[in-house]
Amino acid sequence: MKIVVSVEDVGVIDAVMEYNPTFIEIRLDRMEGDLQEQVRAIREKTAVPLIATLRSREEGGRFVGDADLWVRIVGPIARYVDFVDVEARYRDQAPFIKSQGVQILASLHTNEMPTQPELGRIEEMLRSYGDIPKIVVKPRTRDDLFTLIAFTHHAQKPICTSIMGAEFRYARAILPLVGSEFTFCHAGTPTAEGQYHIREMRQLADLLK
């Protein structure tokens, strides 16, 4: 199980290393000040692969701005990270971001629960510009969760699927077992509802091996 710990403060990096994260996601939209300097400082502290994410308000984050502002913020940071999360709304910036030598996590977050065919169309759209598609949805029923689990199991790999909300938070430990590339967790401050602390996620990963 590949664990992504989502952080917003360089100060937690030493503490999270105890739990051996596979990736560290830096949530740029939840940070203030000199972002480039803070990302550079994280890069200097750890060799763990880094994901830079500037999450739009529309998809659950705090960034408000157009694609031009998005790329002006993310572009200079790409040199310090291994992946950049590029939402579908910013996909026109993907070729430039890719030219910076990083892989693209092509993401879409929705408060809805797409049907199986809709999930397939979303996957195809995300794969059109990214290296790994990431689809985050909001199941309303257990049948919705079964749809997401079945989709993940049968989908082309790599793919990342996850859920929004706390009701089905246990899916964060199940989806990687059926093929989701990553599971996201927090290091003390959740960056999304329902996340487990990396200490808990590591325990789950070790128990479900």
Ligand SMILES: O=C1C[C@@](O)(C(=O)O)C[C@@H](O)[C@@H]1O
């Ligand atoms: O896309 C995701 C998944 C996430 O929203 C979650 O539900 O854990 C957390 C975000 O930081 C990350 O970029």
